[in-house]
Amino acid sequence: MSAYRKPLPTDDPLMAPFWQNAKARRLSVQSCRDCGDKHFPPGPVCPKCLSEDQEWEPVSGRAALVSWVRFHRAYWDGFVGEVPYDVCLVALEEGPLLVSNFSGPVPDDPKAGTPLEVVFEDVTDTVALPKFRIVA
Amino acid sequence: MSMQGLKNKIAVVGVGTTDYGNFPEIDDYGLAARAFRNAVEDCGIDKNRIDGLLCCRIPFYARMGEILGLDPRWTLQMPAHGRMSGMAIIEAMLALETGAAEYVALLYANIGRSRRVNYGGEELAGIWDPWGFTSPGAAHAMMFRMHMERFGTTTRQLGEVSVAFRHHASLHPDAVMKKPITLDDHAAARPIVEPLRLLDYCLINDGAVCIILTTAERARDLRKPPVLISGVGARDAFSRSAISNFDPDFWYSETREAGEAAYRMAGVGPSDIDALMCYDNFSPTVLFSLEGLGFCKRGEAGAFVEGGRLRIDGALPTNTDGGHLSNSYMQGWALNVEAVRQLRGECGERQVKDCEVVQYVAATPCTRSVIYTRG
Numbered sequence: 001m002s003a004y005r006k007p008l009p010t011d012d013p014l015m016a017p018f019w020q021n022a023k024a025r026r027l028s029v030q031s032c033r034d035c036g037d038k039h040f041p042p043g044p045v046c047p048k049c050l051s052e053d054q055e056w057e058p059v060s061g062r063a064a065l066v067s068w069v070r071f072h073r074a075y076w077d078g079f080v081g082e083v084p085y086d087v088c089l090v091a092l093e094e095g096p097l098l099v100s101n102f103s104g105p106v107p108d109d110p111k112a113g114t115p116l117e118v119v120f121e122d123v124t125d126t127v128a129l130p131k132f133r134i135v136a
Numbered sequence: 137m138s139m140q141g142l143k144n145k146i147a148v149v150g151v152g153t154t155d156y157g158n159f160p161e162i163d164d165y166g167l168a169a170r171a172f173r174n175a176v177e178d179c180g181i182d183k184n185r186i187d188g189l190l191c192c193r194i195p196f197y198a199r200m201g202e203i204l205g206l207d208p209r210w211t212l213q214m215p216a217h218g219r220m221s222g223m224a225i226i227e228a229m230l231a232l233e234t235g236a237a238e239y240v241a242l243l244y245a246n247i248g249r250s251r252r253v254n255y256g257g258e259e260l261a262g263i264w265d266p267w268g269f270t271s272p273g274a275a276h277a278m279m280f281r282m283h284m285e286r287f288g289t290t291t292r293q294l295g296e297v298s299v300a301f302r303h304h305a306s307l308h309p310d311a312v313m314k315k316p317i318t319l320d321d322h323a324a325a326r327p328i329v330e331p332l333r334l335l336d337y338c339l340i341n342d343g344a345v346c347i348i349l350t351t352a353e354r355a356r357d358l359r360k361p362p363v364l365i366s367g368v369g370a371r372d373a374f375s376r377s378a379i380s381n382f383d384p385d386f387w388y389s390e391t392r393e394a395g396e397a398a399y400r401m402a403g404v405g406p407s408d409i410d411a412l413m414c415y416d417n418f419s420p421t422v423l424f425s426l427e428g429l430g431f432c433k434r435g436e437a438g439a440f441v442e443g444g445r446l447r448i449d450g451a452l453p454t455n456t457d458g459g460h461l462s463n464s465y466m467q468g469w470a471l472n473v474e475a476v477r478q479l480r481g482e483c484g485e486r487q488v489k490d491c492e493v494v495q496y497v498a499a500t501p502c503t504r505s506v507i508y509t510r511g
Contacts, residue, residue: 007265015263041263041378066384067285069277070330075257075270084327087269089278089379097378099264112285129266 004124005078014042017056022128027118029096031057040096061118063090063132065110066097090116090132103131110134139368140401146229147355147362147511149239150179150348151473156312156464157249159342164194164245165203167344172204172243175346180359181239186348188237190228192220192244193467200243210237218272218417220244221468222496222504226368228349238350244469245344253340262380273337275382276418277329283386283420284331287435291331293442295322297419298335298461300446305458307448307486312341313462336419338460345469347476355511362511363476366493367402369394369505377501390503391428398495398505406431409507410491411478412452413471415498416459422446425499453488468498475508 009019021028031038032046033053045052068088074080086106090098102110103119116132123129152174154167168191176183189208191197193216201208210231214220221244228240253259256271264270283289299319305311317335325334355362371390373383399405406429414425423437431452432440446454457463457474464470475494477483496506 006268007261009263009266010261012263047375067278067281069274069281070327071268071274072327073256073329075254076265076268079268082268084330085268087264087267087274087278097384099267099269099379101267112282123266127266131267 006123007076007078008124008127014044018042019127021056021058022120022130023126025120025128026058027061027130028056028058029092029094030054038094038096040098059092059094062093063098063116063118065112065114065116066091067112068102068110088132101129101131102134104133106134139397142229142233142365142368143401144364144366144509145352146232146349146365147352148347148365148476148508149350149355149358149360149362150175150181150346151476152176152178152346153310153470153473154344156310156341156343159247160250164247164344165200167247167342168194168200168243168245168346169203171245171344171346172241175241175348178360179348181348186239186241188228188231188240190214190224190240190242192216192224192242192469194243194245208237210240218467219415219498219500219502219504221472222370222498222506223502225347225349225365225472225506226370226504229365229368232349232351238354240349242347242349243344244466246465246467247342248465249341255340264379271329272381273332273418274329275379276420277332278382279384279386279424280420281331282384283423287438289423289438291333292319292323293438294336294419294423295319296441296444297416297422297446298322300441300444300450301416301455301459302462303447304456304486305462308458308463311458311463312339313458332418332420335461338417339462339465341465343464343466345466345473347469347472352511360480363479364509364511365506366509367398367400367404367505367507369397369401370503372502374501381501383501386424386427387499387501387503388424388428388434391425391497391499392430394503394505395429395497398507402507402509404493404507408493409452409495411456411475411488411494412454413475413494413496414454414459415468415471415500416455416461419461421499422454425497428499429495429497429505448486448488456483456486456488468496472496472506479508479510
């Protein structure tokens, strides 16, 4: 898998737990130990109460489709052989929005609200990308 | 003092633009200097009286001041983001009202065409890159599909926006893209990030803009009849900016709030607007803006723009210079200049008849609206 040429996660320390959890097949979002607010992407403090006491909490992996687009332009060389490819926007059952890709069969024009569930695709030895499969 | 109290107190007295295109032989400072010289000439001011300098998308304000031979009392640098023009104008109003400066020059330059700016990929690294999601265009495509599903809006209705603005560009000698297009051309254009196609995207071109502001009182001594800033409104949307340039509610409440504040301050409403200058980074933004400002009901902007309503000869002449889609990607700055030129009656073939009230709006994570009237 060393030939993987698409963008990989940066070494942003705030995001490290997300990727560690993903490698362990767990989807997670940042959660505030003080007020319980769940948010993604992560921040150094809770956007609701400003507490620094944050943890990463596994979520169900269930989500609903919000929207999707089809890229015909490759903004990175690693995507040149992939176009056109789809990117979806999903709302986790727990609230936060996530940008991701579909996994598995997708109808021609998937509609908002379509139920989804997370799957993990290993793209390198250390990175697993959470993607979403349409629930039959 | 309140913002409402600034009604008609600040005037635009000079505007200057450069040619628009691909200019590898000159840099952003050089283009900005040309725009500045043109704006100084436009208002007939001694440039050394300018004691306020605002630079946007220009690398270094001090170098800009050095080039222009200016030692201001008030200087402000704004980032290269597209949404800054309305913000900058409001900042300058406050500086003028408080006396921090007496004459402010706002300068903007863009060299994105000659320097091959992509607006995506490695130059805009973000957390969604591993899934291949990048670029403001993709964020607007994501929003537009939601608008389509929620309200039944069609890409053909989006085409109405592109076709109307191209028509205006065909009447505008400075515009980059003058060849008229049809709805079928729009539908047949190559897809970039679907549901958006090439003609839904703004241009990327080089150029610069300068706007000179002062108080309405001082404006009387200058060359051109002043254009007054009668209303402004503002609201940011940062708390749900997880995806940059995207909002699942199309900045509806922000646009509504900014619009209402501007209308209230100016004492006008949507039906009084003779021409609209609408930030059109991508064609869907125009539909979102029309709904937020109340030109039509929520969800009805697609039907509203049909039949050429945004054309100069339509009910709501919009982006009469051709906008970002067909005139020039001056990120809102040229639209504010066009508002001024329309109110002065300087627009030749694309002049809106009896033009007395012009509104600028940018529906973005920093939504701003400015209402201009004849002095």
